[in-house]
Amino acid sequence: MNRSFLILLPFGVAALAGPVVAQDLSPRVDRLEREMRAVQRKVFPGGAGQLVEPQITAPQAPVATPGVPATSAVADLTARVSSLESQLSSLTGQIEQNQYQLRQLQQSFEAYRTSTDAKLAAGVAAPPPVVTDTAPPRDVAAAGDTRDAPPPRIAAPAGDRAAQVAAVAKPSTGDAGEDAYVYGYRLWQAKLYPEAAAALKKMVADYPQHRRASFAQNLLGRAYLDDGKPSLASIAFYDNYKKMPDGERAPDSLLYLGQSLVQLKKPADACKVYDELSDVYGDRMSAAMKADVANARTTAKCK
Template identity: 50%
Template sequence: MLKRTILLLLLGAAATPLAAQSAPDLNARVGKIEKELRAVQRKVFPDGQPLEPEIVAPKPAPEPIGGPASSPVADLTARVDAIETQLRALTAHVEQNGHRVGQLEDQVKQLVADAQARAAAEAPPAALVPPSQIDQEAPPAPAVERPSTGDPAEDGYIYGFRLWQAKAYGQAETELKRVADKYPDHRRASFAQNLLGRAYLDDGKPALAAVALYDSYKKWPKGERAAESLYWLGQALTQLKKPADACKVYAQFGDDYGAAASASLKAQVAAGRKQAKCG
C-alpha cells in the first residue's frame, strides 16, 4: 500500500511540469485564433457593429475575494466558447448577406429581360447592318475632339466622356459600350460601363440604364466605379417605379462599399434612400 501511494505521488509530480509546459502553447494558439477572428470581423462588419448572437453564454459569477483562481484549462475553455459564439454570429451574417445578393441577382435578371423585351418592342424596324460596318467607330461629333495618347481604351473612354458632356448621348453610348466590351481588363472598363448607364439615364432610357449599371457592378465588383454604379442603379430603379428594389440596391451598397466609399457618395446614397422611402 505504501509503495502504491509513493508511485502515485511520483506520477503526479511528473505530470505537473508537463501540464505547465503545454498550457502556454495552447494559450498561444487560442490567442492566435482570437486575433484572426477579430480580423475577419473587421471585414464582415466594417462599421464595427457585429451582430449580437441570439444565445449568449451566461457571465460567470465573480469569484469571492480570497477565493481560488480559475485553472488555465477553465480559462481556455471559456475563451473557446466565446470564439464559437462569435463564429456562429459571423456564419449567420454571411448566410443572410448571400441570400440577399441572390435575391437581388434574380430581380435584376428579370429586369434585364423586361428591358430587353421593351427595347425590342420600341425599336423601329431597320435593315441589316452590312458586315463592313460592324465594330466600326462612331463618326466624330461636331466640336468633340478624339484624344490620341496611344492607349485605345483610354482614348475611347475620354472620347465617350466628352460626347456625354456634349449631350451627344447616342454616340456616347456607342463609344462607351465599345470600350467596355473590347477592353474588359482595362481599368477604364469600369468607368465606361458606369458612364454608359448614366448616358442611358440622361437619354431617358432607365431600363437600359439599369441593365448597364448592374453589369458594371457584376462584371467589375472591384472596379473604380462599382460603388457609384450601385448608386445609379438605385436611381434607375426609382425612375422605373421600383422603390423596393432600389432600397435593396442601396442596402447592398452599404454592405459592399459603405466603409470605403467617399463622403459625397454616401450622402448621395442617403438621399437616394430617402427618395425611395427606404425603411
C-alpha cells in the first residue's frame, strides 16, 4: 500500500466526520428551537411567537479575520445547542416560579375563605349600636317628639323567616310616609335587617320630602351596620348627610358613618368625619350625642 495514502487517511476520515455530525445535530437543533417557541408562547402569550433574548448567553465568538479558516459546522451547531439549552433552562425556571406563586395565592385564598365561612357559620355579629334597647333610640324618640314610640321588639317563631316578618304589624295612621317609616323601624327592631333595609329604602324613594325621610335613611344605614355590612352602611349614612343635610338625622348619620369607617379599618377617615360633625352640627348636638362623639373619637384614637 502506498505510504502517502496511509499518512493522509486520518485527515480524510476527520473531514468526512464533520458533515456526518452536522447532519446528526441538525434535527436536535430544529427540535430544540420548536420546543423553545412552544415554551415562549406559553410564558409570553403576547410575544407573537418571537424568540426573546436569553438571560444567559454564550460568549461571542471572535470575528474571523481574512485568511483565518472559519469554524467548522460542528462547532457552530454546538454553540447553537448550548444557547438553546440555556434559554430553555431560564424559561423553565420562570414557569416553575410562576406556578409556585400561583399555588401560594390559591392557598391564601382558601385560608381566607375558610376563615370567613367559619365566622359566618358562628354568627359573628357587628358591634352593638351606641343606643341600647333600654330607651327608644334617637331615630324615634327625638327631642320634642310627642308621638308614642313603636312597641318593643317582637318575638316571632325562630327559624321561620316568613313567620317572623308576618308577625311585624304594619301601622295605619293615615300618614303613609309615617307608617312606612315606622314599619321599617319595627322590622329593624325585630332584627329582620334585610327586610328592614328594603322597607326603609322604599320609604325614602316614595316620600323623599317627608320629615321621616331623614330618619329612614339614617336607620337604613344602621340596618346595614347591624347586619355586618359596614360598606353599605357608610354609603347610606353619607347619602343622608349629603342629600338631606338639614334633616333631623343628618348629625346622627355622621356619627354612625365614623363608626362604619372604624369597622372598615379606616380610623383616620373616621376622625375627619367626627371633625366635620363637630364643625357643622356642634351647636345642634345634645349633651348625650356629644358624649357619644367623644367616646367614638377615643375608639378611633383621634388626636
